[in-house]
Amino acid sequence: MIPLPAPKPEVLARRVQIVAALQAIIPGDGVISEALRLKPYETDGLSAYRQPPLAVVLPTSTEQVAAVLKYCNAHGVRVVPRGAGTSLSGGALPLADAVVMGLMRMNHIKTVDYENRLAVVEAGVTNLGITKHVEADGFFYAPDPSSQLACMIGGNVMMNSGGAHCLKYGVTANNLLGLTFVTIEGEVVQIGGTYLDAPGYDWLGIITGSEGQLGVVTEVTVRILRGPEGARAMLAAFDSIEVAGQAVDAIIGSGIIPVALEFMDRPCIHACEAFAHAGYPLDAEAMLIIEVEGNVEEQDRLLGWIKEICNRFNPISLKVAETAEESLAIWKGRKGAFGAVGRISPDYLCMDGTIPTGELPFVLKRIGEMSASYGLQVANVFHAGDGNLHPLIMFDANNEASFHAAENFGADILKLCVEVGGCLTGEHGVGIEKRDLMPVQFSPLELDQMRAIKGAFDPQWLLNPAKVFPLEGNPIFATIPVLNAA
Amino acid sequence: MLSSTIVPKSEDAVASLVIAAAAQGEKLAIEGNGSKRALLRPVQATRSVSLRGLTGITLYHPTELIISARAGTPLPEIEAALAEHGQHIIAEPPDLSALFGASRPATIGGIVATNLSGPRRIAWGAMRDHVMGIRAVNGKGEIFRSGGRVLKNVTGLDLCKLLTGSHGTLGVITEVTLKVLPAPKATGTVSIRVATLEQGIAALSAGLGSPFSVTGAALLPEGEGATAHLRIEDFSESVAYRCGKLRDDMARFGEATIGMDTQALWQGIRDAEPLGATAEEAIWRVSVQPSAAPGVVAALRAVGGGKFLLDWGGGLVWVAAHASEAAHQAVVAAALAAQGSYTLFRAPEALRGSVAVLPDEVPALAAIARRVKAVMDPAGLLNPGRMRAGQ
Ligand SMILES: Cc1cc2nc3c(=O)[nH]c(=O)nc-3n(C[C@H](O)[C@H](O)[C@H](O)COP(=O)(O)OP(=O)(O)OC[C@H]3O[C@@H](n4cnc5c(N)ncnc54)[C@H](O)[C@@H]3O)c2cc1C
């Protein structure tokens, strides 16, 4: 279990006054303090950890956000910002003495500007909500995390989320123009704007991916893009992971950049096939889903080349979608991969390290060995073009030993990722989940420098503390009792 | 004022230099390839440190789309190594040696420190979008890393982005790792003669809003009218097909023609050649939303004129005009009226020293900037005053 810091007794003691002060800022039902109604906020996508907060506020305007932060800053109250709570790393997990600030009521799309190809949206608009709003006009918002139906743009900014199509379109950071950002002092500042590359320090860049450590985002100006004429997928299956890895290298080496290049191993193929009946080859050790864009002739030409390349690696199955429907069928299994694994084992941990793609065969072999020695099943699905792994470790939540083993197994995988030249997290963030592994990737000096930069934004360490940075290096966390798992 | 230039040969030597400077209360001007100090505000330093002794590609894995090089590596060396494998630097950084009369090529560290990107920025992102890892020495002489050598990484705060574009005021970059991509096999351009700048911007916006993956969108004013250029880069079959579709679509804005093998045109735009600035003129870069660009040009024409080149669909306005405070104030006013931003890019030292070369930050951000600077460079010895007073 990952320890959380002790709550501040003086804050707990003032709970009634704090709630009253918050109610004065947010009238109506925007402040929650009854135990039953706090329940939905006590965890996020990392549901093994639970902690009800002191209170929840649901502001509806930037002014309310600013007033709440100003109050909390003046009174030493910790704040945990929250979007949809789909973080898989415990980024939105509350603390007992913290106010959870949920942005979900700030869910308006304020401006859509096709001439300048941008949209201004409030932080609580869902990722898919943006694309849905502009797709009738042929546009889309590019980053597409699998959680896009639920997760919110503010959460995407703070986790710098990616998706299946970031090989071509980049991650969240590459698709932003500006933010309305509220500091812990309650100052509202405009970062960037409706133009590219403001001179001066890249505040937009350092805030993106900062996991709620630096301030609260209330509005986001995103770039929207015109979609291609069309897109189509193909599937290629191989009888060994090494060979599939070589095929990936050969495709990228040929100069073709598919918009998506996804990889699944045997356990994942089986889970997805049982769930989605997508026609995946059950005798394969590894399978690639490759998608290209353009008009039909361009698609045919690119898929033809890729097919030729794959043929050099003795595929056991090669299927090019002939229609958009066949494409959807190929994707259906992959898109439902987490759900499919969830049917085999309701409890799983989704890891998220990134490795240099050349290390793929070695890393997958080691993960297989670890799986055997921990006695826990693992299914691998990931973005092959950029080396972002998602091993899904299955365990039994009713068995504490099984959960501990799963956590240790996960930590071993992430250490391995760093060892081969990669990193702890490609898109899910550090949160609490990987917090104590940070010294595996960073030196004490590097960690202290990042801590000091957090301190430059948040001198009292009130914003989402206890995440990202190991506690022992943070002077403000004196005692560190351990929280119990649910 | 600068007594000497030191050329350290290793990262450790850079660190020792910074430590020694801190001990002696010296201030350091950080340089890439040396010759050019005519940049942003004049730096108040006693010594100059050039990274040109730290050279060489340290890692290049074409199939992983990753290259690492020491900061002083000349850009052409990196481009040549990539070209051998049919790859390129995505953001298409400019070669401004002609514009600045520099004799030596830019270094990769200098390009990252200034976050300079070319026309492809509009489609594929800026330099800052492709810096995957960085090694640097902070103002305390401590060596640190951020990011790494993989394409996706959200581990910890992204100091790569903070350092990119920070003009050497937060750390001395010693090594960078970039994401690279396969270079396109062919480049085609659809050129449209338009009667007004407004029409030109409308054409560029329509091109960028088309499904044909436009990777360059520039507008070259000529008298009252202009020529709009839209670039397609891809495999040659695709380029031919999409240029044809795009030309048919663009006919509504003016006479549209297709040019193939148009790399030279775009290299010129990248390096701001069509701007035609004389050696005496000052140069500004104004960032606005594309639809505001004609207003910026009109405002400047109304108060004495200038020369203009519009890139990034109109989002980047290059301006050349008389190097005077009055001209500077006019550019500032036009940029701010358009809710955009500006950089005084090239000017004599007297002008750069007397005006704000970048817009000031609002007080809340300025306070954060001071605290960040205090974290990275507490004694303020790296490029003091380069960007703004104290930055
Ligand atoms: C089934 C499933 C699939 C997923 N697939 C992907 C995927 O493909 N790619 C991917 O990248 N991620 C994926 N995720 C992870 C998750 O969806 C993303 O991290 C997402 O961006 C979180 O958004 P959220 O609105 O749920 O934020 P939350 O989980 O509520 O918060 C995330 C973090 O951001 C902070 N935060 C949220 N909003 C704000 C704000 N407005 N201001 C300041 N801080 C804020 C929180 O404090 C927290 O640290 C997946 C998750 C699930 C459950």
Ligand SMILES: Cc1cc2nc3c(=O)[nH]c(=O)nc-3n(C[C@H](O)[C@H](O)[C@H](O)COP(=O)(O)OP(=O)(O)OC[C@H]3O[C@@H](n4cnc5c(N)ncnc54)[C@H](O)[C@@H]3O)c2cc1C
């Ligand atoms: C506002 C602006 C003004 C410019 N003015 C000029 C000019 O007057 N003359 C000219 O030739 N080019 C100029 N350029 C172009 C640009 O600087 C060059 O194309 C490119 O950066 C040159 O590389 P260099 O190695 O010669 O860097 P330099 O020109 O030596 O340095 C460029 C900037 O980056 C910093 N820097 C360089 N290397 C590092 C490093 N390793 N770590 C940290 N900081 C570093 C320097 O302190 C300086 O602020 C300008 C660019 C901008 C954005």
